[in-house]
Amino acid sequence: xxxxxxxxxxxxxxxxxxxxxxxxxxxxxxxxxxxxxxxxxxxxxxxxxxxxxxxxxxxxxxxxxxxxxxxxxxxxxxxxxxxxxxxxxxxxxxxxxxxxxxxxxxxxxxxxxxxxxxxxxxxxxxxxxxxxxxxxxxxxxxxxxxxxxxxxxxxxxxxxxxxxxxxxxxxxxxxxxxxxxxxxxxxxxxxxxxxxxxxxxxxxxxxxxxxxxxxxxxxxxxxxxxxxxxxxxxxxxxxxxxxxxxxxxxxxxxxxxxxxxxxxxxxxxxxxxxxxxxxxxxxxxxxxxxxxxxxxxxxxxxxxxxxxxxxxxxxxxxxxxxxxxxxxxxxxxxxxxxxxxxxxxxxxxxxxxxxxxxxxxxxxxxxxxxxxxxxxxxxxxxxxxxxxxxxxxxxxxxxxxxxxxxxxxxxxxxxxxxxxxxxxxxxxxxxxxxxxxxxxxxxxxxxxxxxxxxxxxxxxxxxxxxxxxxxxxxxxxxxxxxxxxxxxxxxxxxxxxxxxxxxxxxxxxxxxxxxxxxxxxxxxxxxxxxxxxxxxxxxxxxxxxxxxxxxxxxxxxxxxxxxxxxxxxxxxxxxxxxxxxxxxxxxxxxxxxxxxxxxxxxxxxxxxxxxxxxxxxxxxxxxxxxxxxxxxxxxxxxxxxxxxxxxxxxxxxxxxxxxxxxxxxxxxxxxxxxxxxxxxxxxxxxxxxxxx
Numbered sequence: 001x002x003x004x005x006x007x008x009x010x011x012x013x014x015x016x017x018x019x020x021x022x023x024x025x026x027x028x029x030x031x032x033x034x035x036x037x038x039x040x041x042x043x044x045x046x047x048x049x050x051x052x053x054x055x056x057x058x059x060x061x062x063x064x065x066x067x068x069x070x071x072x073x074x075x076x077x078x079x080x081x082x083x084x085x086x087x088x089x090x091x092x093x094x095x096x097x098x099x100x101x102x103x104x105x106x107x108x109x110x111x112x113x114x115x116x117x118x119x120x121x122x123x124x125x126x127x128x129x130x131x132x133x134x135x136x137x138x139x140x141x142x143x144x145x146x147x148x149x150x151x152x153x154x155x156x157x158x159x160x161x162x163x164x165x166x167x168x169x170x171x172x173x174x175x176x177x178x179x180x181x182x183x184x185x186x187x188x189x190x191x192x193x194x195x196x197x198x199x200x201x202x203x204x205x206x207x208x209x210x211x212x213x214x215x216x217x218x219x220x221x222x223x224x225x226x227x228x229x230x231x232x233x234x235x236x237x238x239x240x241x242x243x244x245x246x247x248x249x250x251x252x253x254x255x256x257x258x259x260x261x262x263x264x265x266x267x268x269x270x271x272x273x274x275x276x277x278x279x280x281x282x283x284x285x286x287x288x289x290x291x292x293x294x295x296x297x298x299x300x301x302x303x304x305x306x307x308x309x310x311x312x313x314x315x316x317x318x319x320x321x322x323x324x325x326x327x328x329x330x331x332x333x334x335x336x337x338x339x340x341x342x343x344x345x346x347x348x349x350x351x352x353x354x355x356x357x358x359x360x361x362x363x364x365x366x367x368x369x370x371x372x373x374x375x376x377x378x379x380x381x382x383x384x385x386x387x388x389x390x391x392x393x394x395x396x397x398x399x400x401x402x403x404x405x406x407x408x409x410x411x412x413x414x415x416x417x418x419x420x421x422x423x424x425x426x427x428x429x430x431x432x433x434x435x436x437x438x439x440x441x442x443x444x445x446x447x448x449x450x451x452x453x454x455x456x457x458x459x460x461x462x463x464x465x466x467x468x469x470x471x472x473x474x475x476x477x478x479x480x481x482x483x484x485x486x487x488x489x490x491x492x493x494x495x496x497x498x499x500x501x502x503x504x505x506x507x508x509x510x511x512x513x514x515x516x517x518x519x520x521x522x523x524x525x526x527x528x529x530x531x532x533x534x535x536x537x538x539x540x541x542x543x544x545x546x547x548x549x550x551x552x553x554x555x556x557x558x559x560x561x562x563x564x565x566x567x568x569x570x571x572x573x574x575x576x577x578x579x580x581x582x583x584x585x586x587x588x589x590x591x592x593x594x595x596x597x598x599x600x601x602x603x604x605x606x607x608x609x610x611x612x613x614x615x616x617x618x619x620x621x622x623x624x625x626x627x628x629x630x631x632x633x634x635x636x637x638x639x640x641x642x643x644x645x646x647x648x649x650x651x652x653x654x655x656x657x658x659x660x661x662x663x664x665x666x667x668x669x670x671x672x673x674x675x676x677x678x679x680x681x682x683x684x685x686x687x688x689x690x691x692x
């Protein structure tokens with residue numbers, strides 16, 4: 001790890017800046033963080049700059065409509081965010097204006113309801129006043145790369161099953177749609193692997209195609225059974241780069257390939273750079289060269305960060321800039337008030353810049369071409385979600401300490417200036433607890449760290465119950481940023497403690513590679529951290545500890561209750577109870593299993609059963625709550641049901657709550673009403689067993 005050159009920077013928030021939050025409490029008393037606090041927090045994303053002007057979207061959950069996200073387009077004018085248009089999630093600068101997709105005409109909405117495919121681009125012209133329809137297309141567009149106003153490349157979904165119905169209906173689309181709707185009401189057909197995907201539903205037969213649009217004429221550029229993604233045009237608009245998954249029927253291949261396309265001739269070239277690899281994160285340095293990430297974990301048969309490379313498309317020279325061993329591309333720090341943003345790569349003459357995860361926060365770093373030397377460009381108290389070069393520095397969307405996201409300017413010396421105060425006044429009204437650092441040494445002799453949130457307004461000498469929360473992944477990380485559910489528990493009289501055990505992001509590839517060690521390396525770190533917390537903190541009642549976690553954290557929660565009874569209550573959220581069932585039901589089942597175990601259930605089923613929490617259900621004494629979603633295809637519902645069944649069988653206090661119509665991402669992207677119900681259930685369970 002490189003030594004940071006920024007050790008302490010004072011970030012002073014400008015109180016005079018405009019705030020989108022309209023509430024105000026002038027009593028001077030702080031309010032407790034309430035259960036629906038997350039619905040009041042604004043998420044800033046899609047940061048862009050044009051001729052020095054700053055644009056972005058603001059979204060937040062809407063309780064009234066029970067929608068997870070309502071997003072609008074804003075511009076920063078005279079240090080105030082001014083809304084330009086409603087219902088904007090992505091936008092482009094084109095034709096002296098701003099383009100965005102939105103269906104505004106009722107006749108078009110009716111077409112959508114009837115199953116027709118179309119895309120309508122609205123345009124905000126000069127002055128960004130009222131938007132007008134700019135382009136109406138009779139097909140769906142996903143990612144899009146513009147050559148000019150009449151020509152562009154775009155991706156669009158393809159459904160093989162629907163195409164068969166269309167052929168059966170002699171090309172009558174309405175008849176085919178009617179048959180499809182009737183079929184979906186009666187049955188589901190799977191004939192591929194994966195057959196479903198979390199957050200998407202059934203995906204058997206689905207692909208993403210790449211097309212070329214030229215003045216109304218559309219050309220398909222991919223094989224019918226292949227998929228394409230992430231098209232990017234060169235600055236001179238002569239070369240297109242995209243990632244392609246090979247055509248298949250049945251079991252999907254792992255990895256992808258890199259493809260370049262000549263815009264004038266539409267001739268393609270597939271690059272055979274390595275035997276097995278996953279390509280992504282590419283960006284043109286100039287018309288002939290791209291920077292890209294390549295993960296060679298499949299070839300090397302191990303878990304590793306992607307390396308960063310430079311490829312000359314003319315000479316075919318490939319140069320490794322960085323092997324990825326220490327710093328991975330992207331922000332892996334967990335929060336429940338906004339996403340991590342785009343893992344963008346930018347560059348200067350000396351090297352490249354990207355957001356990474358460093359232990360427990362996400363800085364922007366610079367990595368030199370010459371020797372891969374790393375410089376930190378942002379201070380330690382800001383987790384960067386998005387960034388872009390601006391003037392002599394950068395614009396960033398970031399989480400400062402325990403505040404919601406704001407836009408900041410960071411100059412070349414690392415000085416930080418806030419440009420917005422969109423969330424600050426909201427957060428200033430509430431009792432926000434600051435995390436206290438805890439250090440401990442694990443069994444390998446490695447010093448690790450974690451944090452404790454003390455109970456809000458706790459009294460010295462008094463003992464409080466505590467909740468140990470475990471993150472998912474395992475390649476994720478907890479940090480010092482605001483986390484709503486933790487703050488809610490702290491305001492309900494709990495201490496909350498958390499750490500990043502082996503397997504987590506932020507400490508390099510070797511630390512995150514726990515193949516074959518799940519339930520051992522990570523478990524031992526978690527227990528060692530629990531011991532350290534109880535040794536170093538005097539306000540926690542060791543007899544009233546609860547444990548919870550989601551996804552991989554749910555797996556570890558399930559594992560913990562079968563190994564120890566020191567926790568008096570548990571809440572297992574969308575976790576895994578058996579590697580045998582997860583392997584053959586999850587949308588990433590056999591690939592995830594191989595990544596972390598290096599085998600499958602037929603070659604080494606006994607090992608996988610021995611490391612499955614379900615095997616130890618007869619040992620469990622801990623009252624356990626299970627929360628799961630019926631459309632969770634990452635960790636399917638069976639994972640909760642079978643362990644719940646076992647605990648009922650062994651007469652351990654247990655409860656199972658199933659959320660209808662929700663996915664694996666319930667706690668981040670679920671309906672506000674269900675997110676509130678979820679937190680009510682978890683808190684109520686801990687209240688019952690840790691407070692009474």
